[in-house]
Amino acid sequence: MNKISLVAKREFLTRVQKKTFLLTTIGVPLLIFAFYALIIFFSVKSTDNFTIAVLDKANIFNGSIDSKKGSDVIFKFVKDDTSVLKNKLEQKEYDAYLYVPENYSITGKSTDSLLFRSAKTVGIMTREKIENRISKTLEEKRLMSMNISKSQLDSIQNQKESITFSSSSGKTENQTKVGLSYGVGFVSGFMIYIILFIYGTMVMRGVVEEKVSRIAEVIISSVKPFQLMMGKIVGIGAVGLLQFIIWGILIFAIQLLVPVLFPQLFEQMQSQPVQPGMMAAAETAKQSGALSGIMNGLSEINFTLIIGCFIFYFLGGYFMYASLFAAVGSAANEDMQDAQSLLLPIMMPIIFGIVIMMQAVNNPNGSLAVFGSLFPLTSPIVMMARVAHGIPDGVTVFQLVLSMVFLILGFFGTTWLAAKIYRTGILMYGKKVTWKELWKWAVKKN
Incomplete structure (x- = not known):
């Protein structure tokens, strides 16, 4: 464990102390803001x-x-x-x-x-x-x-039937809360989707760089291949988490400046179509007052549960996929195309997860959503869409616990397989590896 922490510390400090880390961490949000500002500027100011x-x-x-x-x-x-x-x-x-x-x-x-x-x-x-x-x-x-005034017609059109929606438990469902849960679930699942892609690829590139430069041969003389792999995953994951937190803070702060710099933006947004899942929230907020309606909806969302589950599924999903990306990186040679050709079976479950999530935010209790939230390779993305709707409306306690258990078992299983592939692949050069050969490395005895 001590050697894993030493490798993780080395990976973390090596990347954080580079100028490129500072430039990327600070520059990317500023670049996004500049690009975003240009789009708004030309859409608002340049209209003839x-x-x-x-x-x-x-x-x-x-x-x-x-x-x-x-x-x-x-x-x-x-x-x-x-x-x-x-x-x-x-x-x-x-x-x-x-x-x-x-x-x-x-x-x-x-x-x-x-x-x-x-x-x-x-x-x-x-x-x-x-x-x-x-x-x-x-x-x-x-x-x-026809002697009908506009106010009379508006009065007729605005008369809507009052329908009370409730779950099987008898709890009344707030329309604004349902719409906000849609948005929170979608954003949470999409964030994990991005994390798995970006930081999993970072792990793979880090392994390839050490293998090509022959640094791995020197390090393995002091630590076991499994310790090297786990240390690299933990270290790069810490870098990614720090970078992600800084990005989130900066982007959130920059977003607050947009209404000040471009007040006409919100006038245009009112005429734009609303996402289907958010229409209920928008309509209810419009009738009861935007601010009060949104605040009432937010108060009914269990953010403690959402944040706790987000951290768990973020860590579980990252470690599970990072080990697979590390295994692919260990099998690659100088040509990065070798690694790219091996990535498809790993990337497909991530893509499949985001597809299921698009359905789960609208129908959290559908059979496809339940399957996606239990299957370890898709649960980090899909479960966030269901958890946002709460317990037991979006997901039952049994399904949530079962999903967590499956994810933990999936992490141990993928890490064990990845470690066996990593142990052989990190010291193998000059040979193009296929998935058939990777499987042989994974199942062969020590």
Whole structure:
């Protein structure tokens, strides 16, 4: 155990003391923020106004079309005829014009239709904005012609049936809490998915570098191959955990600056589609007040359970997959393509896990979600999607304990197999290894 800690300490200090670690740890969040800021800047600041001349011969709109604050589509009513508008269109005085013929009727009985002509192709989002605003204005005009006011229609549309959802235990389910659980489960599972990929690959590259440089031969003269492998996994894992914590703090701090620097961003976000799992949270929050609705939903989520499970599944998943990545790295030679060709069977369960998680956040008690949360190679990702919904609504205590036991057994099993492969592969050079040969190394007797 002492030798494992010495190897882990060496791996940790060697990487942390490099300038590249500092540059990567600090530079990546800043680079992400700069890229993010540029996207927001160009989406908010660079939008050109789209001016439309309206020639309303039938006086349907009465000189006004439903306007939205901050919209980049501008309607300007004119008295010119179509020939003049065509010339002004060619001279780029207007981007387009809308012609309403004299015989046009809002009741739909006339044969004439609205004519929209633009100087250039209209984008799909701009086209949708134009159609929505015109349709909304015409809808109000039709209601007024039938002596129905807009407030009366809104009153009818806003009358929704009050349906109380509850679980089998009789506990009432908060719609906001369900939506927030969806988001928390998705983010937690996706974070572990990223961790397994990034830091598992770091372990593999570290093993390959030591093997190619022949440093491993010197170290193995003092420690056993298993101790070297575990020390490397623990050391690189500590580096990754430290880097991940710093990234999380910096990105969270940077996110707080976005509303200050780009206040128009949230106006645009309101018009964007909402994720299906979050629609319930958004609707409930809108009705009861955004802040109070979200706070009530957050208070019902068991964050102590989620954080505890996240740490356990993060460590269990990392150590299990890191040992497999280390085994692949020990079998590789100078050409990294050798290692890449052996990675597919290891990467497939991780990808399969994120696919199951996408289903588990919406249906945590489905058969596929239950299987994925119990199977050790996918449970670190899938179980977080179920735990976010709580106990016993998202996952039962028995299933959670069974999943943890399977993950621990899976860790010991993969580490034992990886250690046997590592012991042989770390000292083998000049031979391209296949999975068939790796299996022979794993099952052969000492």
